[in-house]
Amino acid sequence: MELSQGEIEAIQHEMSLYEDSGAATIEALKVVQEHRGWVSDEAMAAAAKVVGVTPTQMEAVATFYNLIFRQPVGRHVIMLCDSISCYLTGYEEARDHLKSSLGIDFGGTTEDGRFTLLPICCLGNCDRGPAMRVGEDYHGDLTPERIDAILTEYK
Amino acid sequence: MEETKVLTQRIRPDRSPVFIDDYMAEGGYEALKTALSDFGPTEVGPLIKEAGLRGRGGAGFPTGVKWSFMPRFEERPDERPAHVYLVVNADEMEPGTFKDRMIMEGDPHQLIEGMIIAAYAIGADIAYVFIRGEYVECQRRLQRAIDEAHEKGFLGKDILGSGFNLQLYLHMSAGRYICGEESALLSALEGRRAVPRHKPPFPAASGLFGQPTTVNNVETICNVPHIVKNGAEWYKGLGLNKDGGTKLFGASGHVAKPGLAEFPLGVKLGDVLEHFGGIRHGRQLKGLLPGGGSTPFLTPEHLDTPMDYDGVGAAGSRLGTATMIVFDDQTPIVGVLKNLEHFYAQESCGWCTPCRDGLPWVEKMLIGLEEGRGQPGDIELLDLHVKLLGPGKTFCAHAPGAMGPLEAGLKYYREELAALIPDDAKTLSLTESANANPL
Numbered sequence: 001m002e003l004s005q006g007e008i009e010a011i012q013h014e015m016s017l018y019e020d021s022g023a024a025t026i027e028a029l030k031v032v033q034e035h036r037g038w039v040s041d042e043a044m045a046a047a048a049k050v051v052g053v054t055p056t057q058m059e060a061v062a063t064f065y066n067l068i069f070r071q072p073v074g075r076h077v078i079m080l081c082d083s084i085s086c087y088l089t090g091y092e093e094a095r096d097h098l099k100s101s102l103g104i105d106f107g108g109t110t111e112d113g114r115f116t117l118l119p120i121c122c123l124g125n126c127d128r129g130p131a132m133r134v135g136e137d138y139h140g141d142l143t144p145e146r147i148d149a150i151l152t153e154y155k
Numbered sequence: 156m157e158e159t160k161v162l163t164q165r166i167r168p169d170r171s172p173v174f175i176d177d178y179m180a181e182g183g184y185e186a187l188k189t190a191l192s193d194f195g196p197t198e199v200g201p202l203i204k205e206a207g208l209r210g211r212g213g214a215g216f217p218t219g220v221k222w223s224f225m226p227r228f229e230e231r232p233d234e235r236p237a238h239v240y241l242v243v244n245a246d247e248m249e250p251g252t253f254k255d256r257m258i259m260e261g262d263p264h265q266l267i268e269g270m271i272i273a274a275y276a277i278g279a280d281i282a283y284v285f286i287r288g289e290y291v292e293c294q295r296r297l298q299r300a301i302d303e304a305h306e307k308g309f310l311g312k313d314i315l316g317s318g319f320n321l322q323l324y325l326h327m328s329a330g331r332y333i334c335g336e337e338s339a340l341l342s343a344l345e346g347r348r349a350v351p352r353h354k355p356p357f358p359a360a361s362g363l364f365g366q367p368t369t370v371n372n373v374e375t376i377c378n379v380p381h382i383v384k385n386g387a388e389w390y391k392g393l394g395l396n397k398d399g400g401t402k403l404f405g406a407s408g409h410v411a412k413p414g415l416a417e418f419p420l421g422v423k424l425g426d427v428l429e430h431f432g433g434i435r436h437g438r439q440l441k442g443l444l445p446g447g448g449s450t451p452f453l454t455p456e457h458l459d460t461p462m463d464y465d466g467v468g469a470a471g472s473r474l475g476t477a478t479m480i481v482f483d484d485q486t487p488i489v490g491v492l493k494n495l496e497h498f499y500a501q502e503s504c505g506w507c508t509p510c511r512d513g514l515p516w517v518e519k520m521l522i523g524l525e526e527g528r529g530q531p532g533d534i535e536l537l538d539l540h541v542k543l544l545g546p547g548k549t550f551c552a553h554a555p556g557a558m559g560p561l562e563a564g565l566k567y568y569r570e571e572l573a574a575l576i577p578d579d580a581k582t583l584s585l586t587e588s589a590n591a592n593p594l
Binding site: 017023026051060064067079082084088124127 | 237238247248249250251252253255256281287288289290291292324326327328329330331343344345346347348349363366405406407408409414415444448478482486490491494497498502
């Protein structure tokens with residue numbers, strides 16, 4: 001398969017920002033993910049070709065970084081912070097509520113393709129724990145009620 | 156206690172960003188003009204060294220000394236490599252740390268101005284901000300600030316007619332805590348797995364793409380314009396003890412008013428805690444991590460500790476990022492330790508065996524203790540891990556960082572941990588143990 005012209009141009013732009021264009025390996029994966037939601041084997045191989053690295057080199061990178069998705073994800077990815085400040089302020093209750101109300105475990109996607117639930121390292125929102133990120137939005141001071149209200153905003 | 160606002164002087168109460176017009180109206184980019192007109196390229200570093208600025212990312216290495224390791228090419232321009240790099244570490248992922256995010260979102264030009272001066276001081280022609288992928292708002296605001304700085308002629312070619320050139324780019328990370336380790340960060344920036352590198356050579360000798368490179372933390376760099384503008388003596392005078400300057404302090408966890416504040420280095424731990432409202436719900440302090448997840452616990456007996464590099468060191472911990480994580484007397488220590496060690500086990504890059512295999516074992520033992528499946532000898536086995544995963548036993552500082560709170564936990568809360576082992580518990584064989592305690 002081939003990447004779209006938009007993807008190829010975005011990757012080439014990233015390649016121009018580094019002394020060695022291979023440095024854009026991670027950026028290329030991010031570009032593909034931005035356009036397709038996740039990175040399939042085929043898209044990864046096509047991106048490797050643009051950057052000029054082998055598919056194996058690109059896969060080594062793709063499997064290392066947790067913000068690169070190697071499986072399809074829902075329209076909105078929920079990342080619940082599981083680090084210490086949120087742990088102390090109610091992470092477990094937020095986790096249990098998210099899991100039961102969405103009917104999925106960490107790593108799962110709801111049947112309607114609306115949400116994927118993932119744990120994430122400290123989000124840097126520690127003064128408002130427990131905290132999560134939905135898409136690009138930060139939400140803090142989570143309670144089961146607040147979680148319900150927040151999730152209705154994401155269709 | 157009143158705050159001493161240097162780095163946060165322009166931060167608005169609602170955290171809305173200060174962009175170019177407001178930044179310049181409040182004295183922004185004056186320090187850059189001063190640096191370029193009154194200082195030679197080799198004269199800024201000694202000023203920073205004289206001021207006593209130490210790295211704010213956690214390690215506390217003197218910034219001016221770090222800069223002095225960079226090779227100079229003024230006398231031998233023919234030998235100048237293709238590029239010399241400044242990299243700002245904005246990969247803020249230390250558990251409980253949220254300080255760099257605030258100053259990048261609230262005052263992005265302060266970082267840009269500091270970076271331009273720092274690049275001038277080390278002779279860099281390309282600078283990157285390596286920023287964690289989740290900090291999308293920081294990225295947007297910094298990108299706008301970079302564009303504004305270009306328009307004003309503070310970035311690009313022949314900056315303010317000085318002959319100094321600098322290109323500045325943002326690099327959004329794709330995750331993983333280990334990217335905060337400076338040599339792993341350089342691997343990530345080169346598009347590889349973020350595996351730490353052997354030192355020596357240090358980045359100043361062979362860093363990004365094998366070229367001379369300095370890596371500094373966001374908050375460290377934000378101090379630079381203020382030192383250039385006000386001088387080393389002024390800066391040293393800000394600190395209450397030996398260390399110069401102010402520090403962003405934070406508190407999260409069981410404090411009544413979690414948040415961030417700026418105080419002189421050397422302020423008493425108890426006063427910082429009081430600023431954040433003390434312990435919430437009328438409870439008592441049990442312990443705290445003074446500067447992120449890898450700093451050993453301090454306890455109520457340490458409330459008089461001066462919060463500077465030497466003071467916290469003398470109390471058996473590290474100042475770290477100075478964003479403290481506080482827990483009350485109702486908190487089982489085993490849960491705190493389990494949460495911390497889970498983080499470190501998960502975030503090990505997997506390169507060296509003690510870290511890759513030792514940390515999950517530690518986590519597994521802590522889960523066993525928490526769930527009432529502890530075995531005689533577990534405490535001693537945890538002690539052994541503190542030794543085997545400690546400084547000098549691993550490729551980088553990740554596992555030793557993970558052992559900091561574990562060692563302090565075994566010291567301060569030993570009886571509480573030992574009491575978790577059931578009285579009738581037997582030591583299982585390895586097979587039985589693995590079956591009883593899968594991870």
